[in-house]
Amino acid sequence: MVTSVIFMGTPEFSVPVLEGLIKNNYEIKAVVTQPDKKVGRKQKITKTPAKIAAEKHDLPVFQPVKLSGSEEMQQVIDMHADLIVTAAYGQFLPTKFLKSVKIAAVNVHGSLLPKYRGGAPIQYSLINGDAETGITIMEMVKKMDAGDIYSQKAIKIEPDDNAGTLFSKLSIVGRDLLLETLPSIIDGSIKKIPQDPDKVVFSPNITKEQERIVPTMTATEANNMIRALNPDPGAYMMLEGKRFKVWKAEVAKDSTDLKPGCVVANKGRFAISFADGTVLNLLEVQPSGKKKMDIKNFLNGQGSKFAPGEEIVDK
Template identity: 50%
Template sequence: MTSVVFMGTPDFSVPILRMIHEEGYEILAVVTQPDRPVGRKKVLTPPPVKAEALHLGLPVIQPEKLRNSEELQEILALNPDIVITAAFGQILPKALLEAPRYGCINVHASLLPKYRGGAPIHQAIIDGEEKTGVTIMYMAEKLDAGDIITQREIAIEGEDNTGTMFEKLSAVGRELLKDTLPLIIEGKNDRIPQDEERVTFAHNISREQERINWSNSARKVFNHVRGLTPWPTAYTTFQGENVKLWSVVEGETSTNETPGQVVKINQDSFEIATGDGKTIVVLELQPAGKKRMTAQDYLRGTGSKLAIGDQFE
């Protein structure tokens, strides 16, 4: 029986871990990030992968940093045949990369060499890509730079956001890994070096990137909002306070008004001018200090406050 150390953290990784368990591989340990405070009350919360591992009765290791740690020595001592990572969140040290006989492999949510880094799904949607996929790759000391083993492509539909694509790509990753692992174990897999001239990066989303630039085209604003939904969420400011936008569509109204200006108020939505003379229709939003709500509820609650000519920054 092939022995595995699995490393992952968010919901994306959970179906992949579950598949490895269901296929009968011997999971020696599950390595994930430490529990973190979550929400306004800062409740200490385990990562989704830890919760799944405990449900499956698997031992869990949670290093703050893997390099030069006691936890690294603990993992090396397990002597796994293969290490499998999926959105773990740390680069593996050389000692671990060289230890397993079948190597260390990663389930990465892009068609490498495009979108190396921690936010490939967000960035693909923000950039308006029409397709993405999953790459199973050998891990290297350089970020997401290892040889490609297998890839599988899927479409990004117009109604998709980061949340829906996380679910779709997690399912793709699960099935692709299921098909790829036997090839690796039998020594029948491909090993294709990445084309360094085609490399692009998708670094973790910064707070500055979350802010909407109304001077962009309506299509760019639309992609920006859905690329950051449901997390970390795109925002704008109105009357000095932040407003998160949860759901928008491109409008059919033409306008010469200043980007960010409210140009139309409908019964269940309102429209904001963008940089290409088109509008963004706001369907769902979250004013500062309030819950997520429909634009219709927002307009009912603020009625006299929001008017044509008001400016979002």
């Protein structure tokens, strides 16, 4: 018997999960995703990755600004699906909706719950310098990411991982773990594990203030933030009053006596001093009003004006 699914997702992370369900003969009754958004300088209306994938398979798409109480929610409830499957949808789901399906409402979450409930679990695993992260397949309840755990799988965080690479890896892990777990959810044989409330850690959405790198951070803390905010929205420091984005860096092996925020070297590398004598080598940057560039191009241009020992990073 074919199992029917209401799928809910928005970013690229959700696409392999949706494609996996389709390929494994689940009946997708509808795809619910966030509204199209204006993107970039030209404010071009852009479809969500989940919508693009849904349209490719001629699936019905619903995009309520707010799901709760919407006409779209009632339309989806009236489809009487067996399952709701969500993967980074981006809105709270009302209890009425969660209880409307015949079997279960299942979420593919990008962390090893109860660590990192909330909207930015992948970013926080990088910010905090974790050695591993993973996927949790969980039962959805009204409280955010608080449902019982069906299954989990961990992966190692590599030194060169950023949010973009981890999202890509975890979307595949999420797809495979979901497909592995669903049969036992459907036949009722799975044993759910409640989350330990004493181990809950939250990962709220990244604020504008968090995007800024300040010299009071250590080089490791600054580098972790750079990795966490690549590819979106990007971390920056204020260099002589101007926003200076850093897309890639590495913690240098050397240390310095210079106070934080100074140029340690600008020949062959561009190194900045941070707290506790630590040093960060900048590898890919984007000065205000310019395109991304590797550090060699920066040093051949405006980077050449900075002298070692000069304090250039605003506090």
